[in-house]
Amino acid sequence: MPGATEQKIIDAAVRLFASQGYDATSVQEIVTAAEVTKGALYHYFRAKDDLLFEIYRLLITAQSADMDRIIELGLSSADTVREILVSLVVSTAERVDETAVFVREMHRLDEARMTEFRAERRRYHETFLGVIEKGQADGEFSSAVPADTVVRIAFGVVNQLPVWYRPDGPKPPARLAGEIADFVLAGLR
Amino acid sequence: MPGATEQKIIDAAVRLFASQGYDATSVQEIVTAAEVTKGALYHYFRAKDDLLFEIYRLLITAQSADMDRIIELGLSSADTVREILVSLVVSTAERVDETAVFVREMHRLDEARMTEFRAERRRYHETFLGVIEKGQADGEFSSAVPADTVVRIAFGVVNQLPVWYRPDGPKPPARLAGEIADFVLAGLR
DNA sequence: CCCACCCTACCGACCGGTCGGTATGCCTTA
DNA sequence: TAAGGCATACCGACCGGTCGGTAGGGTGGG
Incomplete structure (x- = not known):
């Protein structure tokens, strides 16, 4: 606080x-x-890069909490994927600046903090991966494309969002989020 | 030379x-x-940032040429999209370092060069957009998701590639490229 | 054949300026 | 009156860029 x-x-x-x-x-x-x-x-x-660390911490904490909350709802795989993507896109659009900094300057963290962050990112990554793999195992999703590639594609859009998203653009974040979720789910059929 | x-x-x-x-x-x-x-x-x-400029120029020139070459083949929309994506992913994997620099440091260009690059990027962007829109108009692709969102998703993965791609990873670039193309095309049905 | 001349490619000590960080002390609030 | 919560003045390291100079190969006149 x-x-x-x-x-x-x-x-x-x-x-x-x-x-x-x-x-x-x-x-x-x-x-x-x-x-x-x-x-x-x-x-x-204590130092300039404590600012970076603090920015990352705030961002990643919020996003992890969002995802955990959604998974606990126990929805179908498709609905879980949709909710995760929509929440991720919307919250990223709300914090474009933080995300831009995170994506561009992450590599500047020192060894110890880098390791910590990689672990947290990995956990985040694998939670989402697990949802997709479960959907594939259940037959709800197609297995044509490996789950890890799907995850990469999904996070790819989100992380690039600060490059092109403008708050005063033609599409409100919720609509954008819906379109992205639609496309990813279409690819999973 | x-x-x-x-x-x-x-x-x-x-x-x-x-x-x-x-x-x-x-x-x-x-x-x-x-x-x-x-x-x-x-x-x-002449200056340190001439190095940046030179790195960008080499990268963008090569990629633009690749895309133009593919379009001139006059394939179906689906095959054109596949070829563009595969060539983009493979060539990006071959030049991960250049791409990482490009993505992270582009905003450091001065006004004049920035304008020049934005124009070139826009052209590149719109060429790909045109291919997808044509496929949608012909009925070869679904129009469920707007073409510009599809383009954003596609370029998103590619630009994020330097973050996770490792040349010594388990999947060779060609296979990765194939998977990504499969997924995008599946989303376009 | 050779030597004076020149030109490109390159060397590395140096400079002005900026930056992250610190030392020190005042001032308010409890 | 003790203790956070700041302000101000300052430090030393380092950075991008400059500049006077050199090494060596080509070339043309005698």
């Missing part, structure tokens, strides 16, 4: 990292945009 | 930019890796 100053710093960092990149954004720019000073930033964060 | 020294510099730059990012890679690192000196680098390139 970050305080007001902490939150202002993170918000400014996300916005600047998303538009210019991590290295191209100086600490001075961040504090100026957040209307605080360097003293305040280094009071709350 | 770059000379040996020039080529060594570009190769080193691609490798380093892909693994550490553009800003995190110093000119000194590049020349050390390429076994040349700063003098040599600045003899061939």
Whole structure:
């Protein structure tokens, strides 16, 4: 539960990292945009890359929770896949900047944090994979295309979303999410 | 037709930019890796970001040419889509580093070059879009999901490929490409 | 045949400037 | 009056880019 100053710093960092990149954004720019000073930033964060870590943590925690919640509903495989995709696309559209930073700058994490994140991503990845494999085993989905490729395709669109999605574009996020889910499910028949 | 020294510099730059990012890679690192000196680098390139520009140019030129060549074959919509996807996935797998740099650092181009690249990308994008729309108009493809969403999904996988593809992984590129094409075409029925 | 001349390719010490991070102390609130 | 919650001034490392210089091969006049 970050305080007001902490939150202002993170918000400014996300916005600047998303538009210019991590290295191209100086600490001075961040504090100026957040209307605080360097003293305040280094009071709350030990180093610049703690900001990156915090951004990732917030994003991945929220997404993991969403997926777990959906799976516990115990829907059919098709409905589970649809719900996961829709929730993922909608929540990604709501947080395009965070996602853009995450996708572009993940490799800048140090060894320890990288390992931690890879484990979390892997868990996330394999949960979704499990849903599709179950649907294939039950005969609800076709087995023509291996499940891992389907997962790659699904996450591919989502992670590229910050590249082309614009909040003021013609299609609202919910409609986009529906179209993407339709297409993936069509491919699974 | 770059000379040996020039080529060594570009190769080193691609490798380093892909693994550490553009800003995190110093000119000194590049020349050390390429076994040349700063003098040599600045003899061939006016500035560090000329290297980025050159990397993008090589990549996009090759891919555009591939797509044009396939379209001129005059195959059915389904076969054209399949050929485009297979060629794109295979050529991207062959140049994962270039693609990783392209996807992650494109926003660092200056205004003029950015405009030029957006135009080229748009053309590329719309050519593929045209193929799918034609298939839908002919009744060869379903119109359930709008063509632009399909294009986004297809380019999404390809651009995310550098994140997970490993040349020494279990699936050879051609097989991966086939699976992806199968899935997209299944979604278009 | 040779030597003066030149030109391309390359070298590496150096510079101005910026950046992440720190040291120190004030000031408010409990 | 102690303790967080900041502000300000500053540091040293490093970075992209420059610049005076060199090595060596081609070439043309004598």
